[in-house]
Amino acid sequence: MPPDSLITKKLRSNIKASCSSCGLRELCLPVGLDEQEVRALDHLINQRHKIRRGEHLHRAGLDFHSLHVVRTGFFKTYVLQEDGREQVTGFHMPGEVLGLDAISADTHTCNAVALEDSEVCELPFAKLEGIGRTIPSLMHHFHKIMSREIVRERGMLLLGGMKAGERLVAFLLNLSHRFARRGYSPLDFNLRMTREEIGSYLGLKLETISRAFSRLQEDGLINVNNKRIRLNDIDHLRRQYGSSSCE
């Protein structure tokens, strides 16, 4: 892990953000708001920050002040267990909000690290609650976002009864769906994370992930070339393995 200790204090390249002109409007907080309301949101957003690959956005235990929305790039969240093992808790792409877990105790409960050069918009949480009071639709939408996060986490529970291959397919379908919503190909994409990180997230060992990939390729369902994945028969994948393709 590179020495990037004080990133949270010394964030570089701070750009004034603007929701009004942001390409993520339809995926992000502003969904369903009218012009005037989006302008109010512009005042809320402090600034954008660039986070380079390998740098942390926040670490478990630090004070919580702001939520962050991924604008570009890709993040991993994880916690360190007592025994030192790293448990991955999620992967996050543009439009998704980071830090919702920290509201509960005003302290971050997980670490967030960029898996590629990324940009985030900072949302001071106190300010969000303030503006929310005057824009009910914004507050309501924020509640939906928090609720969606609860549903997302719950989705992981559903993997409980599945076998390794099924879990991996559910994971791939989930990624596929999220890429599609962002305008990328749902059939052909690059994994940003290692086999070990996938395994940690799914509760499997890296070797098991590797074998499951090989097996799916043998069966002709996908093509794997290192991090590059191609889904050859997405309908078959959907039918055969659960429906965890939802967001």
Add this chain to the structure above:
Amino acid sequence: MPPDSLITKKLRSNIKASCSSCGLRELCLPVGLDEQEVRALDHLINQRHKIRRGEHLHRAGLDFHSLHVVRTGFFKTYVLQEDGREQVTGFHMPGEVLGLDAISADTHTCNAVALEDSEVCELPFAKLEGIGRTIPSLMHHFHKIMSREIVRERGMLLLGGMKAGERLVAFLLNLSHRFARRGYSPLDFNLRMTREEIGSYLGLKLETISRAFSRLQEDGLINVNNKRIRLNDIDHLRRQYGSSSCE
């Protein structure tokens, strides 16, 4: 499953609820509110409902209007998978809020059934958002509750790397902690759910749960007598197996 279809429409024994005089004040929504604010909350809460053992509070797919706080009793939430398997998503005791997952799409995403005769307070969600606008501390506390739910669900992910016995211990420690907060013994309690429901929740088969119980008893760490559990050496349990004792 008993025929109790229209429960949500025909809830029985509706009592006017009052937070001001409720024993759960320190566990529930009113935490940290002053007298006046709690009285405002009294207006928010529609009524209490009695739900008998085996009856459903809500079912997946139904429209969402109200959150419910467990006042007395014990609930299980679960989803039905395509293949008909029942996946348990949580167990809920007094002071805990049900329905947070439903905000996301104005539709319940899970079923909630009472595992013993229970009572819930109904919180119409639109009304909660309205009153929250005038009582910032209430709104803020509500956000903390949602966030806590996210952390709770995430906690389940941490079981990913654990073995059957460890998962079960984590589960028991979690129950123990929640009982303690409610004034019950953390060392000696009654399970309200079956081995199969525990297994479903933890991603294990009922036989595995049964064996894990037997093993823990052989080792002298707990006493099991059907649903009655006694933790003989809680420190040892805590040390040996993760720290999932948090709420």
Add this chain to the structure above:
DNA sequence: CGAAATATTGAAGTTATTCAACTGGAGTGG
């Protein structure tokens, strides 16, 4: 009391993990 549901336990079978060897690519420095 008797039927149905729940729980326990054993033995066999499956699946995932562990340990270990090996491959291939990215980056380094001579």
Add this chain to the structure above:
DNA sequence: CCACTCCAGTTGAATAACTTCAATATTTCG
């Protein structure tokens, strides 16, 4: 440019863990 190293990934064989099937015991509840 090549040799070298490091890291990620793949694969095989042995082991451990969990599940499945099956038989039996116990509890719950009408």
